[in-house]
Amino acid sequence: MKLTRTLAALGVSAAISLAAGSAFAQSAAQRAVDAAKQYSGEEITIVWEAGLQSLDPLNFSGPLWEKLTGIKVKVVEVSTAEMFTKILQEHRAGTGAYDALNVVPSWLPDLAIAGALEPLDAYVDKYGFREELQEIAPVYRDNQMKHDGIIYGFPDDGDVFVLYFRKDIFEDADNMKEFKAKHGYALAAPNTWKEFREIGQFITDKYKGKVHGAGFIRVPPLAMFMFQERFRNEGGKFFDADSMKATINSQVGVDVFKAMVEDNKFMPAGVESWGFVEALSAFMSGQTAMVVSWPPYGRWTAGYGLDEKVLSWVPKTTIAGKVGYALPPGGHPQLALGFSLSVSSSSKKKEAAYLFIQWLNSKEISLQRVQLPYALRDPFRDSHFASEEYKSRWPDAVHYLDVLKAGAVSGLLDLSLLQTDKYEEAMRQGISRLWAGEDAQTILDDVAASWDKTTKRIGVDKQQAVYKAWAAKPNAYPN
Numbered sequence: 001m002k003l004t005r006t007l008a009a010l011g012v013s014a015a016i017s018l019a020a021g022s023a024f025a026q027s028a029a030q031r032a033v034d035a036a037k038q039y040s041g042e043e044i045t046i047v048w049e050a051g052l053q054s055l056d057p058l059n060f061s062g063p064l065w066e067k068l069t070g071i072k073v074k075v076v077e078v079s080t081a082e083m084f085t086k087i088l089q090e091h092r093a094g095t096g097a098y099d100a101l102n103v104v105p106s107w108l109p110d111l112a113i114a115g116a117l118e119p120l121d122a123y124v125d126k127y128g129f130r131e132e133l134q135e136i137a138p139v140y141r142d143n144q145m146k147h148d149g150i151i152y153g154f155p156d157d158g159d160v161f162v163l164y165f166r167k168d169i170f171e172d173a174d175n176m177k178e179f180k181a182k183h184g185y186a187l188a189a190p191n192t193w194k195e196f197r198e199i200g201q202f203i204t205d206k207y208k209g210k211v212h213g214a215g216f217i218r219v220p221p222l223a224m225f226m227f228q229e230r231f232r233n234e235g236g237k238f239f240d241a242d243s244m245k246a247t248i249n250s251q252v253g254v255d256v257f258k259a260m261v262e263d264n265k266f267m268p269a270g271v272e273s274w275g276f277v278e279a280l281s282a283f284m285s286g287q288t289a290m291v292v293s294w295p296p297y298g299r300w301t302a303g304y305g306l307d308e309k310v311l312s313w314v315p316k317t318t319i320a321g322k323v324g325y326a327l328p329p330g331g332h333p334q335l336a337l338g339f340s341l342s343v344s345s346s347s348k349k350k351e352a353a354y355l356f357i358q359w360l361n362s363k364e365i366s367l368q369r370v371q372l373p374y375a376l377r378d379p380f381r382d383s384h385f386a387s388e389e390y391k392s393r394w395p396d397a398v399h400y401l402d403v404l405k406a407g408a409v410s411g412l413l414d415l416s417l418l419q420t421d422k423y424e425e426a427m428r429q430g431i432s433r434l435w436a437g438e439d440a441q442t443i444l445d446d447v448a449a450s451w452d453k454t455t456k457r458i459g460v461d462k463q464q465a466v467y468k469a470w471a472a473k474p475n476a477y478p479n
Helices: 003-009 028-039 052-069 080-093 105-113 121-126 173-183 193-206 220-233 251-264 276-284 296-301 350-361 363-369 382-386 397-410 420-435 440-458 460-471
Strands: 043-049 072-078 100-103 162-166 290-293 323-326 340-343
Touching: 028 052, 028 350, 028 363, 043 052, 043 080, 043 350, 052 072, 052 350, 052 363, 072 080, 080 100, 080 105, 100 105, 100 350, 105 340, 105 420, 105 460, 121 350, 162 296, 162 397, 173 193, 193 251, 193 290, 220 251, 220 420, 251 420, 251 440, 276 290, 276 296, 290 296, 296 323, 323 397, 340 350, 350 363, 363 382, 382 397, 420 440, 440 460
Parallel strands: 043 072, 043 100
Antiparallel strands: 100 340, 162 290, 162 323
């Protein structure tokens, strides 16, 4: 895609006017641009998730920043699975190879304690960004920006799970009448997992497998986040806060594991191996009536941006205008993954890197970025949810944004500890065993034992301090 087409499609003439200092003369974006011009001719390097995410700095924000400031942006694409390790390795080597970083928020304590991230408070005050940071939706602002009271990253991606459902099936008069007669309540987006199972089974039975009640992402690295969400909505706690013994193998955990297996029975055969694309394809083609996934599903099912060549792999939607949006059962969706913008502590161009991420994260530039159909950045500011421009993108976009806004209030944080990846790996292995048919209690007992071993190796007191700080956050557990 040509840059000129992207700029025209998003109305970026307003952003270009930053260079002239007219429309946004007092904005944080303009201050960043003005200050960055002293570094014109230099190059900064930013680490970005490989794939669609990286098309933002490659096609849009990087070229625009260079046009405004004269600073080139080199994008280093890294898979999410390797990003934490590469950032930490580069920090320990002290090469200064990275200037700006994308950091999954659950990694932030680990990287901050390791000294890999530059504290940002002094820059925030110097360049007047603190007020705009307060406009980031609370669940991201209050949970994904600081460690030990210090700003280390700017929340930059409103990742949150959404329940998508087929309105045409749910609002069919015969379906509504039959379901009400059988279960005694209205056919609507499920509020509980019991309702989810009853609705899902009803649809699969009614349509005789031509349409299944649901089809979820079940590959262990992603199903792990769905387990975290459901486990906490059902009342589970990850650890005993006093002893730091893992409690993942409580009755709640076992019941959730068993329920996930039961749910698979009304989903399409082979769902246990489904990833992001498989679940998307099944829903877009009309094979499933419900799915829980990230915000891009909502845009693509409406057909938004699917004429972009880089989205040619996305199946053509057969359900545009037929999709409803709701919070998943339990009402507290997982804020699965997401990204914050940070500065590498080993960078030799810290100020230039900081100015770039302030500009990226600013109110006006971020609004344009979250509307890029190919870049996978999701709304995270109050102004994004209220944007009349965004609401006009497709007929039901206003309802989509309303649900994302609700998730930005009630959403649940990913578990964040020292060496979180070790705990996640044990859970991933446990889910693989679950799909293979092993006993739920046995699996979770083994996962808990692995967690306890990791905690002991790290240091119980050290990990306990991090866990208690995480658990004290307003969105660690449902209120």
